Amino acid sequence: MPVGITVNTLSVLCGGLLGGILGKWVPDKLKASLPTIFGFAAISMGIIKVMDTRNLTIVILSLIVGAVIGELLSIDAYLEKLAVYIITKIQKTDEPNGNTDILVMAILAFCISGTAIFGALNEGFVGDSSILLSKSVLDFSTALIFSSIIGISVAFISIPQFIFLMLVYLSAEFIAPIMTPDVLGNFLAIGGIITIMIGAHMAKISKVKAANVIPAILVVLLLSLI
Numbered sequence: 001m002p003v004g005i006t007v008n009t010l011s012v013l014c015g016g017l018l019g020g021i022l023g024k025w026v027p028d029k030l031k032a033s034l035p036t037i038f039g040f041a042a043i044s045m046g047i048i049k050v051m052d053t054r055n056l057t058i059v060i061l062s063l064i065v066g067a068v069i070g071e072l073l074s075i076d077a078y079l080e081k082l083a084v085y086i087i088t089k090i091q092k093t094d095e096p097n098g099n100t101d102i103l104v105m106a107i108l109a110f111c112i113s114g115t116a117i118f119g120a121l122n123e124g125f126v127g128d129s130s131i132l133l134s135k136s137v138l139d140f141s142t143a144l145i146f147s148s149i150i151g152i153s154v155a156f157i158s159i160p161q162f163i164f165l166m167l168v169y170l171s172a173e174f175i176a177p178i179m180t181p182d183v184l185g186n187f188l189a190i191g192g193i194i195t196i197m198i199g200a201h202m203a204k205i206s207k208v209k210a211a212n213v214i215p216a217i218l219v220v221l222l223l224s225l226i
Helices: 003-025 028-050 056-073 075-090 100-112 114-126 130-150 152-178 181-202 216-225
Strands: none
Touching: 003 114, 003 130, 003 152, 028 114, 028 130, 028 181, 056 075, 056 181, 056 216, 075 100, 075 152, 100 114, 100 130, 100 152, 100 181, 114 130, 114 152, 114 181, 130 152, 181 216
16 A cells, blocks of 8 residues: 555645645745745755765766756656646636746656655555655645645646656566665665755756756666666
């Protein structure tokens, strides 16, 4: 039973719904400051995971190759289109009013951060849901604040989040045999770097497109095995 995945997606759903309903009562100064705090929290989590690396050369090479692949595929552009679709359909508007950037950040933070992917894998490996349960606290708060800014559409990220994390969870059985300590350490490091990039964007330190680095997750597995 994927308890961690279920709780994590429910935290996004509930936080998004609550923020969308109560958004007008959330003080503007909290809407401005809390995303930055969440960003630094994500950066801290990412730094801890980067320290798990077993081969920094492979991690850096994977990051570069993955970024090249992601830029060529324009992954960020596809996520922006998804964000526009969600906002226009859910909130019944023809103009997303510049909110797509926040929604893309939310999709990355909830679905594709290093903590999300490793949390789902860890639950699949050994049934340990503690990582995703801890992540749920941050995700609930983030979803609440983001939805108070851009509307209830944030809550619907829980649907692709559940689907993606369940796919990762179910793949754990097949991935487990190749997850040696070296492979796992490098994998966690790449996930940590992506989490740092998401956090830096959230904290308004950088506008780097973390989505375009997603292929590095697969590249680091391949290079680590080789």
